[in-house]
Amino acid sequence: MKIKELSRRLPASGVSCLLGLAVCACGGGDATPTTANEVATMKAVAAVSLPTTYSIVNLATSGWASPNGINSTGQVAFRDFISPEHAKFYDGTTVQDLGTLGGLASMSQVVNNSGQVAGSFVTQLDAYHAFLWSQASGMLDIDTFASRFSFPTGLSNTGQVVGQGVSNAFSWTQAGGMIDLGTLGGGTYSIAYAVNDLGQVVGASTNASGDYRAFKWTTAGGMVDLGTLGGPWAFAIGVNNSGLVAGYSSTANLPHAFAWTQQGGMIDLGATGQAFATAVGDGGHIVGYHYPPTGPYLRGFVWTSATGLTEVGTGNVAVMRAVNKNGHVAGSDYDSNGTPHATVWTQQDGLIDLNTRIPGAPPGLVLYEGTAISDNGSIVATSNVGLLLLKPGVVSNAAPxxxxxxxxxxxxxxxxxxxxxxxxxxxxxxxxxxxxxxxxxxxxxxxxxxxxxxxxxxxxxxxxxxxxxxxxxxxxxxxxxxxxxxxxxxxVYDPTAGFVTGGGWIMSPAGAYKNDATLAGRANFAFVSKYKKGATTPTGNTEFQFQAAKLNFHSENYDWLVVAGARAQYKGSGTINGTGDYSFLLTAVDGNLVAKGTPDRFRIKIWHYDADAKADVVDYDNQLSSSSDGTVNEGTVIGGGSIVVQKN
The missing domain is CATH 2.60.40.650 (Immunoglobulin-like)
Incomplete structure (x- = not known):
């Protein structure tokens, strides 16, 4: 499990994708309430009812908000995927573009109750720098290390930012600037995932043996190893304002979801099979999902020390993503046809399909997944029209x-x-x-x-x-x-426009193969795509081999082909190493049609649909920047061979 390499992909795939890297498992007993305050909190939480209806706000046609991308009042920090990607912020009334500080792109990640937003922007040198934004001060580059990479994952209500640096976890405050949190004794790498309002930072660090261990860090105590559930490694992914830590840890054979407190140490949450936590709320709830041994689908879960573990779902795929202080849990549940439905859950109401609580929605709109939920009950959801915000009740003077x-x-x-x-x-x-x-x-x-x-x-x-x-x-x-x-x-295609064919090799850059961003080297390609007379879909064959990654892609079907000047592009589906269901988009540029002597260029993007994340996941893309998308400079210059775009 190459956690270090994969975690460096955070700017492309989001923190939520990193949380899904480890396949976790649980087994063990429930805990009982440890204090009278916990019992009182559970009773107060149970009294907060769900809204019966929600109003809808269109946030972006394509985007994502993390579980910490919404604050207590329903303001949202999110990533707008429309190229080039821009950090966006919904202030409760309108969506604001936060800009890029003169860079190539930017992305929002977390927001606190003061409306401060933390994220990263891409510099002109293609480096990722952490930023902090506020309405009063605008976007501030907080990467005082001037490193090639820094990405925030947590932001407290006091303005403390934590995250991932080029080598180690970092913490930033207005007074102290950015500091390196170091590693556990003998370790070589660390990453911070969350921070609470007490300044407690949690994450994972390698130790002298090279194993990742969950840690808690404070200014006074430094970095402390939280232990494991019996195996060699553990990851802490969240901490609430009572100091309750959530994460997942290996046992003798498999990783298990855990809760950790200063008084009780680390305990197994009791989910069967593979399981991991995704979020922890100030009401004492830990949420996530697990793979029951009887399978075959993963199921959501909610845990508190007062109630133990509750499995959530209707028997198909279910994932719980986020939880607010009232114990309202946002996530998704698949129906028997394999369609995801955005859901909200409470102990008293059970699992509710949010599609049944948007009576004012236009026909055809479908909510897929709840990704974040605020203390006032607002929910960020993905849908077939992009990223939406669901506001409790009927909101007047709203946009259509x-x-x-x-x-x-x-x-x-x-x-x-x-x-x-x-x-x-x-x-x-x-x-x-x-x-x-x-x-x-x-x-x-x-x-x-x-x-x-x-x-x-x-x-x-x-x-x-x-x-x-x-x-x-x-x-x-x-x-x-x-x-x-x-x-x-x-x-729009032209069946008489011609065809595209090519064969040769490129030097695949580091970062193209997403499962191991360190891999680079020669990759071979061969392809042809054309329309037969009278056909509405093209035919042909595409082969792509990147030996360093042991990746062998073979096309099965084509969807469409567009030939426009020197540039041709087509889309289809295929397999990797003879298995799977992958989509691909191939772009080819015939350099001689640009100007005599101009080199040919090649790009292939391969992706698959991840049912766990309920999103498309890119497996390979040899273009690392979106700045030349749609131009004759798209892709990588070929190292040998040729590409021919034939126009009839």
Whole structure:
């Protein structure tokens, strides 16, 4: 398990992905309440009921918020994945772009109750630097080490930032600046995952034997080993304001989820099979998921010292991601058809499908997963229209809510792309206008709106003059000036445009193979993609081998092909080393069509859908920066061979 190498991928995949790296297991007894205060807290928590309805705010067409990406009042710090990635902040009314400090990109990670946001920005030298942002001061580069890499994972309400540095865990305060937390005796690497308002920092550090051990760090006591559940390693992933630590640790054979306190030390949470914790709340709840030995699906769990462990789910895949101080837990549960549903859980209400509590949602909108939950009950959720915020109750004077764009693509060049979208508005007396943007240099177009009592639909049609992959956007505005935007890609192809073929090799850069970012070396490719006469999908074959990673990709099916000048791009699916279900996107540039003597370029991106994370996970991509996406400079210059883009 290459935790150190994989943890360096945090800027690309988020802290939530790192939490899913270790497959954990549990077994053992429940704990009993240790203090009268714990019992009183549990009773107070049980009295806080769930909202019966939620209102919806469109945050981003593609994004992610971590469990610590929402504060007690429902303000949200999130990552907007639209290239180039930008850190965003929802202040309770509007979404703000936090900027990049002159860099290439930025990403928000955590927010505290004062509205301070911590994250990273990408410098012009392609280094990741930690930042702290506030409404009053803007974005501040806090990486006083001027290192190549620093990424925050925790932010306290006192303004203390902790995270991952180029070699060790760090802590930053306004008064003391950034300090290296060091390692456990003889260790070579550490990472901090969380900090509470008492300044207690938790994470993992290697020891003299090279094993990762859970630690707690304080200014007075330094770094302390929290022990293990009998095996060699442990990771602490969260700490609440009472000092309760959550994490996962190996036993004799498998890792187990744990709770740790100063008085009681480390205890097994009691989940059977493989299990790990994902978050800990100020009400004393630890949440996560486990793989029961009887399987076959992973199940969510919630633990307190007062109630022990409660398994959560309907019998299919279930994951619990985040918990607030009231014991309300956000996550997801899959139905029997394999569709994820965003959920919220409490001890008294059980598991609730959030799709049943959004009566004002436009038709077609589906909530997939709850990723963060605030103390006031607001929930961040992923959906088929991007990242959303669910606010308790009916919110007046709100922006319209827009559903997914439906379209008839892929379409052949010269055929119209017809699109439509549904919307709703809690202010039923509002009237609405809508605008389509087509991403081909043409003027925006007013959409045809049909509405009644705050609900309606918008239609549009556009004919593209060239083959390509275009991002169609729809903005719906009400008569008060509030608006929401959704988008989707549409594919326009030309069956007579030609074909693309190539063979040769590239020097695969470090960072391209995501399971081990240290690997670099020669990678071979061979491909052909073309439309047969009268066909609506292309045919061909794609082979890609990166021997250093023992990766052998073979295509099975093609979806579409776009040839535009010197650049060709096609999408399909295939296998790695003969197994699996992977998607791929290949981009090829014929240098001679750019200018005589210009080298050819090649890029392949391979990914799969991770049912645990409920998201696409990139396995390989030889382009490390998004700055040249969509241009003739996309990809890597080939080291040998040739690429030919043939235009008919």
């Amino acid at each position: 809510v827009v559903g997914p764009i439906a379209g008839n693509d892929p379409v052949a060049i010269g055929s119209p792309v017809t699109v439509s979208v549904n919307f709703s508005d809690s202010d039923s007396s509002d009237t609405h206008t809508a605008t389509w943007a087509w991403d081909d240099g043409s003027a925006a177009m007013a959409g045809a709106v049909s509405e009644s009592n705050g609900a309606g639909s918008v239609t549009g049609s556009h004919t593209y003059g060239a083959a390509g992959v275009y991002t169609v956007s729809m903005t719906v505005s009400d008569n008060t000036g509030r608006s929401s935007t959704v988008s989707r890609n549409v594919v």
